[in-house]
Amino acid sequence: MRDVAIVAFAQTTHTGHDAGLTEAEMLHPVIDEVRRATGLSRFGFTCSGSCDYLAGAPFSFVSALDALGAWPPISESHVEMDAAFALYEAWVRLQHGDIDSALVYGFGKSSTGDLREIMTLQLDPYYLAPLGLDQVSYAALQAAALGGDRPDLRAALDEIVRRSRADGRANPHALDLPDPSGEDAEVQPLRPYDVAPITDGAAAVVLAAGDLARELAENPAYIGGIAHRAEPHYLGVRDLSRSPSAADAARAAGVGKAPVDVAELHVQFSHEELILREALELPEDTVINPSGGPLAANPVMAAGLIRLGEAARRILDGRAGRAVAHATSGPCLQQNLVAVLESAPRPQEGAGRG
Amino acid sequence: MPSDPPSHPPSHPLEARHVLEFPGGYTRSTGPVIGRFLTELRDRRIVGVRTAGARVLVPPLEYDPDTGEAVTGEYVEVGPAGTVQAWAWVSAPRPAHPLDRPFAWATIRLDGADTALVHAVDAGGPKAMRPGMRVRPRWRDRTSGTITDIECFVPEVTMITAPIRTEYRVRPGAALTRFLERIGDGVLLGGRCAGCDQVYVPYRTSCPACGALIEEEREVADTGTVTTFAINNLPDPRAPEVPFVSAYILLDGADIPMIALVGGIPAHEVRQGMRVRAVWVPPEERTMSMADIRWFAPTGEPDADLSAGTPGGGA
Numbered sequence: 001m002r003d004v005a006i007v008a009f010a011q012t013t014h015t016g017h018d019a020g021l022t023e024a025e026m027l028h029p030v031i032d033e034v035r036r037a038t039g040l041s042r043f044g045f046t047c048s049g050s051c052d053y054l055a056g057a058p059f060s061f062v063s064a065l066d067a068l069g070a071w072p073p074i075s076e077s078h079v080e081m082d083a084a085f086a087l088y089e090a091w092v093r094l095q096h097g098d099i100d101s102a103l104v105y106g107f108g109k110s111s112t113g114d115l116r117e118i119m120t121l122q123l124d125p126y127y128l129a130p131l132g133l134d135q136v137s138y139a140a141l142q143a144a145a146l147g148g149d150r151p152d153l154r155a156a157l158d159e160i161v162r163r164s165r166a167d168g169r170a171n172p173h174a175l176d177l178p179d180p181s182g183e184d185a186e187v188q189p190l191r192p193y194d195v196a197p198i199t200d201g202a203a204a205v206v207l208a209a210g211d212l213a214r215e216l217a218e219n220p221a222y223i224g225g226i227a228h229r230a231e232p233h234y235l236g237v238r239d240l241s242r243s244p245s246a247a248d249a250a251r252a253a254g255v256g257k258a259p260v261d262v263a264e265l266h267v268q269f270s271h272e273e274l275i276l277r278e279a280l281e282l283p284e285d286t287v288i289n290p291s292g293g294p295l296a297a298n299p300v301m302a303a304g305l306i307r308l309g310e311a312a313r314r315i316l317d318g319r320a321g322r323a324v325a326h327a328t329s330g331p332c333l334q335q336n337l338v339a340v341l342e343s344a345p346r347p348q349e350g351a352g353r354g
Numbered sequence: 355m356p357s358d359p360p361s362h363p364p365s366h367p368l369e370a371r372h373v374l375e376f377p378g379g380y381t382r383s384t385g386p387v388i389g390r391f392l393t394e395l396r397d398r399r400i401v402g403v404r405t406a407g408a409r410v411l412v413p414p415l416e417y418d419p420d421t422g423e424a425v426t427g428e429y430v431e432v433g434p435a436g437t438v439q440a441w442a443w444v445s446a447p448r449p450a451h452p453l454d455r456p457f458a459w460a461t462i463r464l465d466g467a468d469t470a471l472v473h474a475v476d477a478g479g480p481k482a483m484r485p486g487m488r489v490r491p492r493w494r495d496r497t498s499g500t501i502t503d504i505e506c507f508v509p510e511v512t513m514i515t516a517p518i519r520t521e522y523r524v525r526p527g528a529a530l531t532r533f534l535e536r537i538g539d540g541v542l543l544g545g546r547c548a549g550c551d552q553v554y555v556p557y558r559t560s561c562p563a564c565g566a567l568i569e570e571e572r573e574v575a576d577t578g579t580v581t582t583f584a585i586n587n588l589p590d591p592r593a594p595e596v597p598f599v600s601a602y603i604l605l606d607g608a609d610i611p612m613i614a615l616v617g618g619i620p621a622h623e624v625r626q627g628m629r630v631r632a633v634w635v636p637p638e639e640r641t642m643s644m645a646d647i648r649w650f651a652p653t654g655e656p657d658a659d660l661s662a663g664t665p666g667g668g669a
Contacts, residue, residue, distance in 0.1 A: 020366070056374035112372075117450055125380075126388050127413050128472060130501050132450030137459050140442030141472070145461070148440070187459070188443035188480055232419035236461050236470030237411065240440065 003345040004094050005213040005220030007206050008037040009309035009316070014201035014297040016175050018111040023055065027067040027107045027202045034103070034204045038216045043206070044099025046076045047090045049083030049106040050301045053118045064107060075099075082106060083203070084266070084304030084327030084337050090207055091226055100212040106302035107202035115198060115300065123331060124233055135331075136195055136269075138235060140187035142332040143271040145240035149189045157270040161193050161295055164267075168296020175199065175297050194270040201299025203306045221312035221323070221341040227252035228337035235332055246279035246326065246336035253324075253338045260286045261320040264307035266327045268294050275333065276326060286324075290314075304328065308339060315343050387416045390429055396499040400491070402467050404428040412467035413501075419469075433464035435510060436471070438487045443480040452506055458483050462507060474506040482509065533557040536573075538642040540634050544608050546570040555608040574607035576632035578650070579658040581611050585621045592645075597621045603630060603650055614644075618651030627657035 010033035012026060019026075035041055046068065050061045061078050070076065077093075079086045083106020090102035119135035120128075147153040161180040168174035180193035206216070213220040229245040229252070231238055250256070263286050267273045273288065282288070289295075291310040294303045304327025314320035321343045329335040384392060387403060391414045394401045403414035403425045410430050411418075418425060441460040447453055452474045460483075461470035476492065477483050488510035497503040526534060529545070533556040536543040544553045545568040547561035553572050554562070561568055583601035586593065592615075593600075599621050602611035616624050618633065630650035640646040 053374070056372055117448070120450065125382055126384065126392070127501050131452055131473065132448065133459065133472065134448060134450070137442060137444060138472075141440055141459050141461060144442045145440040185443065185445060188445065190442070232415075234413070234415065234419075234469075235472050236413075237415070237419045240461075 001346075002095055002097060002209045003213065003222055004091050004207055004209045005217070005222045005345075006308065006312035006316070006341065007208045007213055007217040007220050008034040009203070009205050009313055010034045010037070011173050011203040011302070011306055011309060012201045012299070013173055014175060014199045014299050016111075016197055016199060018109065018200060023050075023060070023064050023107050023109060023202070024066040026109070026200065027064055027105060027204075030202050030204045031067050031103070031105060034206045038101075038206050038208075040101055040206065040216070042074070043101045043103040044075065045090055045093045045102040046074055047078065047083075047086040047093070047102065047104050048076075049079045049081050049086040049104075049305065050108060051080060051118075053121050054108050054110060054113060054115075054300060056113060068103075081329045082266070082301050082304035082327050083205075084308055084325075085228065085329060087205060087207070087305060087308055088226060088228060088337060091223060094207060094209045100209045102207040103204065104207065104305065105202065105204040106299075106305045108299050108301035109200040110198045110298075110300050111200050119331075127234060128331075136190060137187050138331045139195070139269040139271075140190045141235065142240040142275075143189050143194070143269065146271050146274065147241075153271075153274075154189070156274060157191075157194055160267075160270045160273050164270075164289055164292050164295035165193075166292075167290055168292025171292050171296065173201075173297065174292045177296060190269065190271075196268040196294040196298035196303075197296075199298045199300070199303075201297065201302055203299070203302040203309055205305060205309050205312070217316060219316050219318055219343055221315035222343070222345045224322075224340040224342040224346055225253035225255075226337070226339040228335060230330070230335040231333075233330065233334060238332070240332055241275070243275050243279040243333045243336060246276055246328075246333060246338065247281075249336050249338040250280040250324075253340050255280055255282075255324055255338060255340055257340075258322055259283060260324050261322055262287045262290060262311060262314050263324040264289055264291060264293065264311040264326065266294060266304045266307050268298060268303070268328075270295060272328075272333060276336075279336075280324065280326065280338065282324070304337070308341075311339075311341050315341055318343075385416065387414045387425065390414065392499040392501075394429070394431075395501070395503045396497045398493050398497060398503070399431055400433045400464060400504075401429040402432045402464075402469075404430060409468040410466060411469050412464050412471055430466060432466035433491070435488055435490045436462040436464035436467070436507070438462055438475065438483070438485060438489060439470050440485065441475065441483045443483065445480075452502060456480075457506065460489075460507070462489060473501075473504060476506045476508050488512070529557055529559045532571075534642045534644075537644070537646050538640050540576075540637065540640075540646075542574050542576055542605060542632070544572045544574045544605075546572045552609045553607060554610050555605055555612050572607065574605045576605070576634075576647075577653060578603040578605035578608070578611075578630060579660070580616065580624065580626055580628045580630060581660060582626060583616065583624050585624075594649075599624045601630075601650070614647065615649035616651070617649035625657065627660050629653045629655040629658060 116134040123129040165177045229248040308325040311323035311325040402410040402412035405418040439461040441458040458475040489507035491504040543557040544555040599616040604611040633648045
């Protein structure tokens with residue numbers, strides 16, 4: 001395996017409303033920022049993550065290429081998923097050994113449509129979508145499977161939201177959201193504040209392999225392990241209170257091999273943090289979502305990549321030695337990606353072909 | 355927040371409505387496994403498919419989620435009843451939801467199935483929902499082979515309300531008749547047991563302590579002392595208003611307290627030991643019933659000392 005590292009990360013100042021920019025206009029400053037940070041104007045590979053249903057237009061991701069300058073033709077790919085999964089594709093591409101750099105980006109404007117119902121469109125069209133099962137409703141079913149309205153669960157969820165929003169207020173890229181309050185249910189047992197806020201935003205990451213990583217960054221955030229696993233789609237065949245796919249991915253990525261300073265988890269509903277903490281077997285002293293996480297800013301299709309970026313940033317600036325990033329896709333944590341980021345390349349097998 | 359429409363800065367002159375739609379719907383083939391399930395559903399039957407490991411998947415999938423192997427071709431009728439595993443309550447249904455009134459989403463394990471079906475439960479309110487509750491499908495009038503041929507699930511019948519009403523003609527009996535006759539005269543009549551030397555009010559013809567015949571009528575005073583009381587906040591046809599006070603009143607000359615209303619004083623000022631007097635309705639309005647005493651009202655005397663045996667007794 002080649003050593004691959006995150007060497008640059010940038011994100012927008014996310015907004016809770018439509019700021020009047022197209023996706024390409026939103027994305028361009030972020031691409032520009034990672035280009036300036038690395039000094040690279042072209043990349044061996046480019047991969048993006050977005051969702052056409054967010055904009056309601058087919059191939060809407062193609063117009064985002066305007067933010068890159070794709071002429072002369074670039075080697076480019078796209079996933080109809082969060083851009084964290086585009087990063088995985090780029091990591092695989094870098095393993096081929098013939099290129100040394102990759103640009104990964106994701107973007108989304110949830111403000112223009114109804115995210116709860118757009119997410120219904122990802123469900124199977126035979127058994128779930130015709131019911132009109134919306135995103136908050138299926139998340140509430142998972143929260144119910146975890147323990148419903150148990151007072152200790154409610155207290156734990158309140159604390160997760162309180163901590164996430166407080167951290168988000170200290171993060172200039174996240175939204176300014178007040179401490180959680182109110183006892184009304186959105187879909188019982190979830191309350192409105194258990195749900196990640198509607199957010200517009202974009203993010204970009206540069207990956208570099210071998211020597212290039214050391215040239216581009218003083219402290220590259222090496223990807224010590226990365227894996228993703230999926231569970232069956234249909235909710236009724238799963239134990240919704242657990243995430244075996246996240247646990248499998250964490251084992252494959254090697255989360256438990258050493259202490260974890262920081263974990264950035266793709267928590268779009270507060271109860272998911274409890275499920276993921278257990279699945280990833282994170283130690284008590286690991287700091288969870290110091291950025292505030294998606295409960296403080298959730299630009300859909302970029303929020304998972306931002307977890308990788310936020311975790312990497314703490315290694316790039318020397319504040320952490322080992323960090324974990326998680327991203328998810330599909331209903332009720334159906335598919336989970338886990339990456340371990342480290343300040344040093346892996347001991348020996350990782351010498352790579354540079 | 356989640357239920358709100360997408361948030362905007364104040365409406366922008368160039369903001370436009372954009373609709374993405376497949377007119378008439380998007381055509382999809384079902385394949386043989388899902389097609390069988392939907393065909394059976396159209397005939398109001400629910401079937402699962404058996405895996406090689408003998409588990410029954412409902413709704414059927416083409417593969418075993420545990421092993422990835424193709425399922426067998428054996429279909430098994432399940433349900434129609436099932437058991438709720440987890441549920442989430444929707445208090446504000448959205449236009450795309452299957453019901454236009456509050457309902458629950460639930461994972462339901464149908465009888466005979468090894469997996470759960472996701473559907474809606476029409477249960478009235480969240481208090482009616484609990485894990486383990488039994489539910490059955492409510493079918494649409496017209497079925498067409500879609501998962502929504504089941505409009506929703508509804509709770510199994512576990513309770514009924516049984517109307518009970520029957521009428522009687524009752525008379526008060528000899529002793530109470532005698533007591534009520536004297537009430538009509540404005541007199542409270544007791545009976546004294548010679549053996550026990552106890553005066554009982556209302557009048558009775560046998561002693562509840564020794565069983566002897568009571569032969570002596572004894573008129574007692576219409577004044578007395580509150581020994582204990584309760585403040586009632588639920589309306590009662592026999593009381594003028596809420597809150598009202600019902601009290602045990604030991605009439606002067608009696609040995610056993612009688613229950614009656616206390617009025618003419620705010621409820622919170624009623625106290626043990628308070629001295630009271632009957633407030634009689636005018637003679638021409640009397641009906642030979644306890645309604646002839648409107649209530650007992652304070653006399654204004656100093657409170658009696660209840661610890662000193664029989665307060666005001668034998669006066």
